[in-house]
Amino acid sequence: MDISRIGASPERAEPIGVGRFIAEARRYPLVPLFVLVALLIVPAIFADLIAPHDPYEVNPRERLTPPAWSGAQYLNGVQVRPEGSWKNILGTDKLGRDVLSRIMHGARYSLSISLLAILAGGVVGSGLGVLAGYFGGLLDHVVMRLVDIFITIPGLLFALVLAIVLGPSFQTIVLVVAVILWPRFARMSRAETLSMRSRDFVSRAKVSGCSDTRVMLRHIFPNVINPLVVLVTLEVGHVILLEATLSFLGAGIPRPIPAWGLLVSDGRDLIVGGNGWWVSLFPGVAILLVVLSMNLSGDWLRDKLDPKLRNR
């Protein structure tokens, strides 16, 4: 008899709607992974090859061409919007640049900013966290108070101030996001280290003459890394959103680089005006799908890596 079935109601109702979708997605993580690959990773790596147009090529006379399937729009017999064209499947922006190509190239910036910022924040945060957890004492106090201070600062506001002071650029965004992220890695790695350092295998390592560095690198860090990996996957979505938000607010990636947030910002007025809804909508959908997929993948990964959740 399957012990896991004891106490479970055989007539338990299946979740429906969004809940079911999420449950299914957790059970089959390949779908969000596929979305990630299709919308983020492949375009980011192969944008130069697969994008139909140069994302920077302006064509003013074809500005605000709607998506391919859209018809022309008329107002009292006067055309106010041209017919869509398969030349620009997702339409063009205010300068006639191809929206699809810009989304594809924008994925490159979103992905590279995410990876670099998480790498920087993760290395610094995890390192400090392990050190603080392992040595304790004054170092632990100093690091944790720093973490407390950074966590209490409103992230977006802090990012805005830093971005404005340093000037909008790719490097600035990476730095800003890394500064925001490191406390989360520090806190998690410290907590895991604390639970590890009193374990028998750590004591035995010390007794056998291992240095502190060796103990941390060979015995503690490998046991801390699982939750950190989960955190990384969850933070990718967060970083993409943060980058998009900063770019939307004009403090992120500078024009004319096709960062996703900037693409959404470029067309936000046109949504209400009704004459260019596609300029913002498609980059927005790309952000939504990628962040959602990344979060679902992170959840799945957490379940798989956590022994307590692995068989649920």
Next chain:
Amino acid sequence: MTLSRISLPRWLVLSVIVVSLVALVACGASAPEPAPAVPAAGEAPAAASAAPSQPAQPAQPAEPMTRSEPAAAPEPAQPEPQATVSAVVGQGAIGVGAKEATATPAPTAVPAAVAETPAEPAISQLRVSRGPTTRDLADPIAGRGDLPVILPMFEGLVQFDQYTDSVSMLAPEWSANDDFTVWTFKLREGVQFHKDWGEMTAKDVEHTMWQERRNDHFDGRAATWRDLLREVVMPDGPEGHVVELHLNKPEPIMTTYMSTNYTTVIRSKDHWDANGGVMTGFEANDAGIKLMANDPIGTGPYQFAEHAEAQYLRYEQPAVTHWRKTPDFPELRINFVAEPSTQLAQLVTGEVHAAEIPRDLQVGALSRGMVVVLGTTPAIRLVGFFGGNYLPDNPNFDASEPMTIPLVREAMNRAIDRQEINDVFFNGRAELMMQTHSHAKFPGWQPSWLDTFEADYGYDPEKAKAQLAEAGFPEGFEITQLSYPRPGLPEMLDIAELVADYWREIGIEVDFQPVETAVYSSKLRAKEVNNTAWLHTGSFTEPTRAIFVYHYSGARSPRYESPFFTEKYEALEIAATTEERDDLIREMGENCYEVYCSIPLHWVPFEFMINPEIIEEWLTPGVFGVRDFEYVKAVK
């Protein structure tokens, strides 16, 4: 097959399809509607060809230096309504099915001396939505940028009419001595300040000239006044109706400086004195500063009622019948709304009756019955500048920089397709600019520019590349291009980005940097704009001021300086005849034209949208934005 058995990938596909369908329906992907003629993308929604891009017309005769108001003044001349929609305004109201409404520039119009009978509007409060003001201040020291929110409350001795001609306002007559160092203004009698602060007399003009020189005045013109104005004399005493302005140097365009367009508007001295306002030198005390900010008193058709910081200004009719114009709407409220889409929402939902809607959003309002209004003048001067062109003895000047070389500047001008900019962004309604500070309407115009412009500045990227090579930059060079928002031209960023692309096409590597206006201003003042180009907008005003601001080395932040401009502008300042001034301005214009001192682009009419169910007609020059509220005709 039940829904629960659908496998996950199908779920995903279904979800995406549903989301896409909802988005399509919500966003209105419309079915094609047959049309008799299908213009190309980028053409105007309606009546776009009303004013094709064309050069300005030849100059008109110069203004006389002495003038007086006729005994019985007519109403301001207005164009004959020709549009099929109910609103006809400015150069043309463009609405659904509207025809071109051509405005014939009227002869210099003078406001009526006799008050009109108050109208009966459908609503009592006219509500207008516009972008935030620069200073968020009801005090005239806010400066020209905030003129539209100052003008409902205040009047000047002289005003610019709908076509920016100087006409009388509070001064029916004026005259100057032979060398333009003494200007005498006769004041209109019986004009009352709001809220029972008495009749406007000579002492109020003198008080105003002190206010104009306040240290906390936001316009650089306060310094100009300090240099220029020596004394205000009141021959008939403080309660009289004559003032003489004695100047330190000749100033033939004094009526321009004394006009409403320069915010030289008359304030009440009694109101200032009674409420503790004190001037120590040019320093106003706190009581005076607060008084003018919280309870400004003028003689305008509306009086101040309420100011909600960064939200709105509310005005109401004064208790006494106004001497010049009783507005159709007893109340006026100007909302400050940064987001154009919010302004659009306010307009179509009836929350406001007029709003500054960018051209790209106008279709959304047109389809809901709103109407586009064009100003009566090409109100916005769209121009570009080449940084680093300081005087040669300036330590920041570097002659090796590409943009200090005229041939490079010519190439960068030739790289720009002005017609494309006009067609794409302005629906062909803008006028081609021949040269930064000149327009056919103003002194110093050179008619030959009309014939030579295409040959000298016309779009020719191949020739531009060749010129760069000839100048020693066959591989191009790197520059920084700054871009910052400008009121009245929401397309500024896109146009600047397009210009950057034109330059990239001829091999110039452009580092495009959108910045806040304050960042640009501080760089400009510090002369740290080497190897930097940028687009800018100014207003449609007499060229002397533009020459001073853009080219005179003694100004706070000139864009292109040269010993030639310094010499000629200083000669202009003391020129004693209209002809001499005209020649000097023309000489400077020709020099600017020949050395490609700037990037002349377009004179752009100001556009805004109104609700034709509330507003029948709105005639305004549109300089500095939505204004002239007292002349708005209500639908009755």
